[in-house]
Amino acid sequence: MSMIEIVREEMRKCDAKTLRSVRLNIGQMAAIVPDSLSFCFEVITKGTEMEGARLMMDVIPLKGYCNTCESEFEIKDYVFACPSCGDTNIKTISGQDLAIVEIEVD
Amino acid sequence: MKVSVVRNILEANDRIAQQNRDLFTEHGLLVINLMSSPGAGKTSLLEKTIDALKDDVDIGIIEGDIQSSQDAERIAKKGVPAVQINTGGACHLDGNMIRDTFEEFDFEKMDLLIVENVGNLVCPAEFKVGEDFKAMILSVTEGDDKPSKYPLMFRESKVLLINKIDLLPYIDCSLDRIREDSLKINPELRIFQVSCKTGEGLEEWYEWLRERVKNREVIL
Ligand SMILES: Nc1nc2c(ncn2[C@@H]2O[C@H](COP(=O)(O)OP(=O)(O)O)[C@@H](O)[C@H]2O)c(=O)[nH]1
Ligand SMILES: [Mg+2]
Ligand SMILES: [Zn+2]
Numbered sequence: 336m337s338m339i340e341i342v343r344e345e346m347r348k349c350d351a352k353t354l355r356s357v358r359l360n361i362g363q364m365a366a367i368v369p370d371s372l373s374f375c376f377e378v379i380t381k382g383t384e385m386e387g388a389r390l391m392m393d394v395i396p397l398k399g400y401c402n403t404c405e406s407e408f409e410i411k412d413y414v415f416a417c418p419s420c421g422d423t424n425i426k427t428i429s430g431q432d433l434a435i436v437e438i439e440v441d
Numbered sequence: 442m443k444v445s446v447v448r449n450i451l452e453a454n455d456r457i458a459q460q461n462r463d464l465f466t467e468h469g470l471l472v473i474n475l476m477s478s479p480g481a482g483k484t485s486l487l488e489k490t491i492d493a494l495k496d497d498v499d500i501g502i503i504e505g506d507i508q509s510s511q512d513a514e515r516i517a518k519k520g521v522p523a524v525q526i527n528t529g530g531a532c533h534l535d536g537n538m539i540r541d542t543f544e545e546f547d548f549e550k551m552d553l554l555i556v557e558n559v560g561n562l563v564c565p566a567e568f569k570v571g572e573d574f575k576a577m578i579l580s581v582t583e584g585d586d587k588p589s590k591y592p593l594m595f596r597e598s599k600v601l602l603i604n605k606i607d608l609l610p611y612i613d614c615s616l617d618r619i620r621e622d623s624l625k626i627n628p629e630l631r632i633f634q635v636s637c638k639t640g641e642g643l644e645e646w647y648e649w650l651r652e653r654v655k656n657r658e659v660i661l
Binding site for chain 1: 442443444445446447448449450451452453563564566567588589592593594596625626627628629
């Protein structure tokens with residue numbers, strides 16, 4: 336699991352012995368269910384320097400940017416169109432995140 | 442002590458997928474990542490597509506499954522190179538698994554590589570394998586509420602094949618609703634309505650795919 340590898344690498348960088356918590360950004364549209372991620376994490380880290388660490392997950396709302404009228408908006412009900420001008424030429428600026436933001440270590 | 446990290450969990454896979462992608466481009470290979478729930482008709486679509494295209498397109502197939510090599514055997518019967526990947530439990534293919542199959546293929550002799558992903562409407566959408574684009578199948582027996590339940594896959598796919606339309610008379614499933622909801626999620630989505638049983642609608646898919654193969658990026 337790539338998350339474990341990143342945490343391990345970051346712990347090594349700062350010479351940490353134990354992991355207290357990991358803060359994650361999980362996009363509203365990411366293919367990750369927070370509950371099952373917590374469970375996986377618990378199973379995988381058993382008996383390692385990460386055992387017992389808490390996973391804190393912030394769900395990041397789905398937001399879009401309209402390339403036509405340059406407005407920013409929340410994408411509701413997965414309708415990928417600009418609420419101001421109706422154009423579908425938009426890009427997703429958040430809500431597909433799957434990132435580690437911060438770790439707390441000793 | 443708190444340490445700020447800010448790293449994408451999928452960064453390692455994205456990197457390998459990009460390396461795969463570069464290699465495919467070098468060989469002028471069009472690569473499709475084919476996804477659906479189990480039983481929607483991925484292998485059936487591949488069998489049909491191979492029959493229709495193999496006289497003028499050189500095709501190779503990677504079959505992803507949690508266990509068993511039945512699908513690769515079905516494809517091998519069609520006389521095209523097929524490699525089975527068993528993920529041993531993982532619910533999706535990743536860049537590494539695809540890279541591990543490379544020595545089994547002769548990319549110089551191929552135009553098109555289709556990767557049949559593990560049957561799952563969720564996780565495969567997150568993991569690139571080095572494809573030009575993702576294609577997904579939704580069979581009408583799965584119901585017309587699926588686009589709004591699995592938006593990521595519909596958003597990430599370039600093509601949606603609505604399969605098993607021969608069964609429409611027997612079930613309550615609105616093609617209009619599938620089309621409308623998936624186009625809201627992805628206005629650019631190219632939709633084909635097909636039956637791998639009767640062959641209905643497949644001609645249009647073959648033509649579209651032939652065009653893609655013809656126009657694939659070739660770097661010499
Ligand atoms: N009625 C009908 N059955 C189909 C169609 N396409 C596939 N099937 C059947 O659906 C089942 C699963 O198909 P398969 O290609 O193995 O699905 P996969 O798991 O996505 O690879 C098989 O029994 C197929 O014969 C179709 O268009 N109509
Ligand atoms: Mg199959
Ligand atoms: Zn706009």
